[in-house]
Every structure is written in structure tokens, then in C-alpha cells.
Amino acid sequence: MKTGIRISGFGGQGIVLSGVIVGKAAVLNGFNAVQTQSYGPEARGGSSRSEIVISDEEIDYPKVESASISIIMSQEAFSKYAPMTENQGIIIYDPELIPDKKIGGNFKLAELNATRIASELGTKIVANIVMLGGFCEICDIISKGSMKDSIKDSIPKMLDLNISAFESGMENIKKINW
Amino acid sequence: MTNEIIRLVGKKDLFIQGDEATVYGALLADCKFFAGYPITPATEVAEGMAIWMPKLGRVCVQMEDEIASIAAVIGASCTGVRAMTATSGPGFSLMQECIGYACMAETPCVIVNVQRGGPSTGQPTEAAQGDIMQTMWGTHGDHQIIALAPKSVQETLDLTIEAFNLSDDYRVPVVVLLDAELGHMREKVVLPEVKNIKVEEKIKSNIESDNFKPYRKHFKKSSKIPNFKHFGLGYKTYITGLTHDERGFPVTTSAEVHEDLVTRLIDKILDDIDNVWYYEDYLIDDAEIMVISYGITSRPAASAVKMAREKGIKVGHIRLITIWPFNYEKIKELLKNVHTVIVPEMNLGQMIHPIREVVGKDVKVILAPRIGGAIHSPKEIFKYIGEVKP
Numbered sequence: 001m002k003t004g005i006r007i008s009g010f011g012g013q014g015i016v017l018s019g020v021i022v023g024k025a026a027v028l029n030g031f032n033a034v035q036t037q038s039y040g041p042e043a044r045g046g047s048s049r050s051e052i053v054i055s056d057e058e059i060d061y062p063k064v065e066s067a068s069i070s071i072i073m074s075q076e077a078f079s080k081y082a083p084m085t086e087n088q089g090i091i092i093y094d095p096e097l098i099p100d101k102k103i104g105g106n107f108k109l110a111e112l113n114a115t116r117i118a119s120e121l122g123t124k125i126v127a128n129i130v131m132l133g134g135f136c137e138i139c140d141i142i143s144k145g146s147m148k149d150s151i152k153d154s155i156p157k158m159l160d161l162n163i164s165a166f167e168s169g170m171e172n173i174k175k176i177n178w
Numbered sequence: 179m180t181n182e183i184i185r186l187v188g189k190k191d192l193f194i195q196g197d198e199a200t201v202y203g204a205l206l207a208d209c210k211f212f213a214g215y216p217i218t219p220a221t222e223v224a225e226g227m228a229i230w231m232p233k234l235g236r237v238c239v240q241m242e243d244e245i246a247s248i249a250a251v252i253g254a255s256c257t258g259v260r261a262m263t264a265t266s267g268p269g270f271s272l273m274q275e276c277i278g279y280a281c282m283a284e285t286p287c288v289i290v291n292v293q294r295g296g297p298s299t300g301q302p303t304e305a306a307q308g309d310i311m312q313t314m315w316g317t318h319g320d321h322q323i324i325a326l327a328p329k330s331v332q333e334t335l336d337l338t339i340e341a342f343n344l345s346d347d348y349r350v351p352v353v354v355l356l357d358a359e360l361g362h363m364r365e366k367v368v369l370p371e372v373k374n375i376k377v378e379e380k381i382k383s384n385i386e387s388d389n390f391k392p393y394r395k396h397f398k399k400s401s402k403i404p405n406f407k408h409f410g411l412g413y414k415t416y417i418t419g420l421t422h423d424e425r426g427f428p429v430t431t432s433a434e435v436h437e438d439l440v441t442r443l444i445d446k447i448l449d450d451i452d453n454v455w456y457y458e459d460y461l462i463d464d465a466e467i468m469v470i471s472y473g474i475t476s477r478p479a480a481s482a483v484k485m486a487r488e489k490g491i492k493v494g495h496i497r498l499i500t501i502w503p504f505n506y507e508k509i510k511e512l513l514k515n516v517h518t519v520i521v522p523e524m525n526l527g528q529m530i531h532p533i534r535e536v537v538g539k540d541v542k543v544i545l546a547p548r549i550g551g552a553i554h555s556p557k558e559i560f561k562y563i564g565e566v567k568p
Contacts, residue, residue: 020364024193027366033193035364038551039303060481061556062363062474 002055003141004064007131008081009073009097011039011048014128017154018071019050021132025142025150026054034062047076054141069139071131073097073114082107092134092173094127110138110176117168126165129155133169144170180206180371186233190369196334196360197264199367200290201226203338204262205234206369209288211254211261212238213247215269218302219358220292223264244269248276248289255285256417258408260342264290266358267309268299271316277351278317281443283417284393284404286345288338290354292361295551304551305359307473307524311531313353314502322444324454325353325502327473331365337499339370344454348447349403355501357524359553360474390414391424393439402446447503455508456499461487465494467566468516470509470533472498474553475522481556486563493563504532513537518566522546522559542566 005022009015016037023035034053040046051064066086072078072093082103085091092110095101103109114130129151136147148163155162183205184190194202200223204212212227214220224240231238237254241247247263254261265273270291280287295301296308309316313325324344328334334356341352390413393404404424407413416426421436429435447454460483462468467486471479476497483495496512513519519541521530527545534543546562548554 020193023364027191027193033366035193036359037362060477060484062359062477063553063555065555 002053002057002059003068004066005052005054005069005071005135006049006064006067006081006084007051007071007073008047008049008077009128010076011046013048013073014125015039015048015073016050018128018132019052021129021147021150021154022135022142023052023054024154025146026052028146028149029142031056032059034059036062047074047080049077049081069135071135073127073131075100078103090139092131092138094131110134110173112169112173114169117172118165121161121164121168123161126162129162129165130169130172133166133171134173135169136166137170137173138176180369182234184369186230187369192367192369193364194331194367195222195362195364196328196331196356197222197292197362198226199331199335200264200338200354200356201230202367202369203335204260204288204342205230206335207339207342208260209262209342210236210259211251212236212263213241213250213254213261214263214265215241215244215247217244217266217269219294219305219361220264220266220269220290222361223290223292227264244272245276248273248280248287251287251289252276252280252283252285255280255287256409258410260286260288260346262288262290262342264292266292266294266302267296267306270309270312274312274316277323278319278321279419280351281317281321281323282319282419284349284406284443285351285417286342286349287351288341288345288354289351290338290356293355293357295549301551303358305357305474305524305553306549306551307355307357307475307528308549309355310501310523310525310528313355320440320444322447322503323351323353324348324447324500325355326456326499327355327501328360328499329473329476329497331360331363332367333499334360335367336370347403348450348454349406350443350447353502355473357474358551392416392426393422394424402442402449451503451505452508454500454503455505457505457508458497458499459512460495460497462494462496462512464492466516466568467491467493467518467520467563468496468513469493469520469522469559469563470496470498470529471522472501472529475524478554478556479522479559482559482563485556485560489564491563498529501529504536506532506536509533510536513541516541517568518542518544520544520546520559520562520566522548522554522562524548524553
């Protein structure tokens with residue numbers, strides 16, 4: 001088993017943190033995991049990307065070529081990384097951030113209004129955690145418990161808000177009809 | 179030591195970056211002094227040191243620049259403590275003069291260099307292996323240093339500890355060479371138990387302080403490594419970057435003193451190269467083609483070698499863990515049955531030079547270069563292997 005996950009968006013959305021949470025959760029679940037990240041020198045804005053390779057064997061190459069799962073949170077990232085998802089792979093994206101959703105290829109598309117859901121919870125900064133809830137629910141790689149433990153370990157402040165965001169993501173993605 | 183650190187950290191299984199692994203390695207190796215100047219992609223080293231060192235009653239100083247950082251590290255080391263700094267290409271360039279000073283004065287110190295794209299300020303957030311030659315030859319004059327290149331986060335931690343041990347053992351600067359990819363990559367790391375960590379005791383001396391010569395050779399294990407006594411022990415200890423005699427006093431016009439000293443600085447390491455030179459090999463016994471790699475590039479290289487073996491190509495893999503000194507004799511022996519060597523590097527050809535030198539004209543040496551930030555893909559290296567004609 002080897003799964004590549006790519007999370008992409010712009011700087012400030014917590015793209016790298018989301019990658020860390022997934023990687024740490026995978027390790028807590030007993031897998032090997034490598035998380036890498038790529039971003040420009042800006043503190044906010046600019047494109048941001050984080051990749052996680054999860055495997056039950058030793059991981060040589062630490063990067064993701066075609067992702068099994070793409071989590072996408074900006075138009076620029078959608079145009080660039082959605083096509084870099086493997087055939088039949090899952091693309092979870094926030095439709096309100098992506099006006100142009102045209103894409104060829106054979107993918108399972110999962111819309112999740114993460115930014116809106118996060119705003120309704122009080123702050124859009126937890127949109128990334130909403131996305132992780134959606135990811136956990138539909139991908140069935142990492143257990144809910146490990147994801148929550150990882151969130152707790154990675155974000156010591158405002159834990160309740162983040163757990164609510166995570167659960168809202170899980171709940172809302174269930175409405176999708178493939 | 180380990181227990182105290184595990185208690186402070188709260189656990190011994192961590193999911194951390196390569197940069198952070200150098201911090202935990204240094205803490206476990208009993209590093210007492212860190213001086214540095216933040217620079218992408220090495221900032222997390224300074225950040226981690228600033229968090230943990232004061233909690234352990236140790237010293238972490240943010241200096242005004244990289245020249246001051248390495249100078250402070252050398253000064254701290256002269257008082258007998260383990261000391262480290264961390265930087266990236268532009269800062270490493272600034273440190274070169276003092277690295278030569280540390281070689282000449284035989285002051286142990288550990289320098290972490292998280293390589294980014296150069297020259298100049300280049301690509302701050304992108305990975306490169308552009309400092310391979312600079313690490314060996316960046317400072318002027320003949321000298322020898324030790325450089326280690328880990329491939330994973332766990333190995334970064336382990337080799338940082340080893341860097342301190344080698345630096346103390348040979349009284350030489352040791353460079354731990356990471357790159358932006360490994361420095362910022364997260365993997366699972368287990369903090370090793372204290373029994374696995376060799377914190378060398380300082381060698382005791384029964385020489386009377388008046389007769390003590392800090393740079394007297396043939397002292398330790400009949401080797402060429404001097405028994406320097408650090409400042410504050412009551413010995414007359416003098417250090418200088420000038421050519422000096424066994425007392426440490428400048429003697430700058432004698433060819434004999436200079437030759438004796440500089441040759442010893444090199445031989446003290448090369449005489450013992452098999453204890454300094456670490457490498458890993460994979461499927462080399464029947465190999466006709468060899469991939470030689472180091473650092474992060476070893477990971478796609480290992481995948482590429484596995485892909486090629488599945489196609490029946492007789493290819494092996496050598497991973498240089500110690501990249502300097504270069505073990506000419508041993509590498510020549512490892513390559514004696516191959517007709518082609520492939521060298522993937524994240525530069526336009528650096529480590530390929532000593533490899534070419536060692537194999538001579540009978541073996542074809544092919545460079546697989548890559549610059550710009552992204553590491554090689556396994557397919558890319560596999561393509562080079564597949565194209566080899568015997």
C-alpha cells in the first residue's frame with residue numbers, strides 16, 4: 001500500500017499545517033509517512049503545497065507524482081494540481097474559491113464548502129481543518145481517532161473549534177453523491 | 179541526558195523536520211552552546227535551539243551575522259564545550275574564513291548547512307546540493323575537514339550526534355550537509371537511548387602545566403591528533419590562525435614548521451579514514467552499472483535502482499554518508515567490476531569530479547544533474563540507467 005496525498009492552496013490557509021496533521025496521524029495509525037512542503041518566501045499569499053506519502057513499507061522517494069487524493073483550496077492550485085491526480089483519484093476542493101472548475105480526465109470530484117462552513121463556525125482560518133474532516137470521511141486511510149489526536153497534538157490552542165471544524169467537514173462531505 | 183530531554187520534550191517518538199532533528203541531535207550530544215543567524219531554510223534550527231537550550235541551562239545566542247556566529251562557536255569550543263552553528267549557502271560562504279581558522283587552530287565545532295539554490299541569495303526556499311565543493315574547498319589553504327550527508331530525518335539526528343563525536347575525536351570542524359527538501363521534510367524520529375550516544379570524556383593529562391604543549395603530536399593513541407587543553411584548566415594554551423609550533427606560538431617563515439603542521443592537519447584524518455568514512459551499498463555484488471549518490475538524492479536513486487533491477491539491469495547503488503574526506507582507495511575497490519557510473523546530483527557536477535578521478539579512463543562516468551529546486555524523480559534517474567550501453 002502506498003498513497004500520495006497533495007494539499008494545495010495559497011500561503012496563510014494552513015496548507016503546510018494540514019500536511020503535518022495528516023502525516024502525524026498516519027504515523028499514529030502505524031504507517032510510515034513522509035511530509036514535504038513547497039512555498040515561496042512570502043509569509044502570506046503566494047502558492048503553497050504540501051505532500052504526504054503514506055506506506056506500510058519504507059518510503060524511498062518522498063514526493064508525490066500523481067496524487068491518489070488531492071485537496072485543493074485555490075484556483076491557481078486547482079488549475080495546476082487537479083490534473084496531477086491519478087486516474088480515478090479523488091479531488092476534494094472548495095468550490096467557492098475555484099470559479100473555473102473545468103477539468104478533463106477521470107476523477108472523483110468532491111466539493112466541500114470549507115471556507116463557508118468555517119466562517120459559520122466563527123472563523124475561516126479553520127477551513128483547512130474542515131477539509132481534513134472531509135478527507136478523513138471519504139478516504140478511509142487514517143482513523144478518525146488518529147486524525148483527532150494529531151489535530152490535538154499539532155494545534156494546542158482552540159482545540160474545541162478545530163474539532164468542530166473537523167466534524168463539520170466529515171458531516172458535510174457525506175451529502176455528496178458520487 | 180536522554181531521559182531528561184525526553185521528559186522535557188514529553189515523548190520520544192516525534193514527527194519532525196530535518197532541521198529540528200539537528201536540534202534534538204545537538205541536545206542529545208550535550209551541545210552546550212549555539213550561536214547562529216537565522217536564514218531560510220535553516221531558520222528552524224536556530225528556532226529550535228532558542229526554545230530548548232535555555233530550558234536545559236545551555237546557551238543560545240542570535241549573533242549579528244554568520245561571521246560572528248562561527249567565531250562565537252570557535253570561542254565557546256576553546257573553553258571545552260560542544261558548540262554548533264547552522265546556516266545556508268550565503269551564510270556558509272561568510273563562515274569560510276573562520277572554518278579555516280578552526281581547521282588551523284584544531285577547534286572542534288559542528289556546522290549545519292541546509293543547502294538552498296545558489297549562487298548568491300539564489301532560491302531561499304528551494305533545495306540544492308550546490309555546496310559540495312565549497313564544503314571541502316571553501317576556505318583557503320590545504321586542509322581536511324569532515325562532512326556528513328544524511329538522507330532521512332532520523333539519520334539527520336543520528337549523524338548530528340556523530341558529527342560532535344568526530345569533531346571532538348579529530349579536533350576538526352564537521353559539516354552536516356542537509357538541503358531545503360530534507361531540512362523541511364517531516365518523518366517519524368525516535369530519540370535514541372542514552373547508551374547509544376557516545377559523549378566522549380575529555381582526555382585526562384598528567385603533564386605539568388608548565389611543560390604542556392597544546393599542539394604536541396603523537397599524543398593521543400600515537401596519532402597525529404593533539405591533546406589540546408581548553409581554556410580555564412590552568413595550562414598555558416595559545417591559539418592562532420598563523421602557522422604555529424607545538425606550543426601554539428606563531429612561526430610563520432619556517433617551511434619545515436609549516437609543512438609539518440599542515441601535513442599533520444590532513445593526515446590526522448586521512449590516516450584513519452576507514453573510521454571516518456561511512457557508506458551504504460545495495461546490490462553491488464553483480465553490478466555492472468553503479469549509481470553513486472548522497473543526501474536526499476539517494477532516495478529517488480534507490481527507487482530507480484529497484485525499478486532497473488525489476489527490468490533485469492545489473493545495477494547497484496552506493497550511498498556516500500561521509501562525503502568528505504573522499505575515500506579514493508575504497509571507492510576504487512567498490513567500482514572495480516563496473517563499466518559505467520551514474521552520479522545524480524542537485525548541481526551541475528561536483529561530486530562527479532573525484533569519482534572521475536578515481537575510476538580513470540576505463541569506466542564511463544555519467545552526470546545526472548538537476549537544479550532549480552525539485553529533487554530528481556526515480557523515473558529520471560532510471561532513464562539514465564536504461565540508456566547505458568555496455
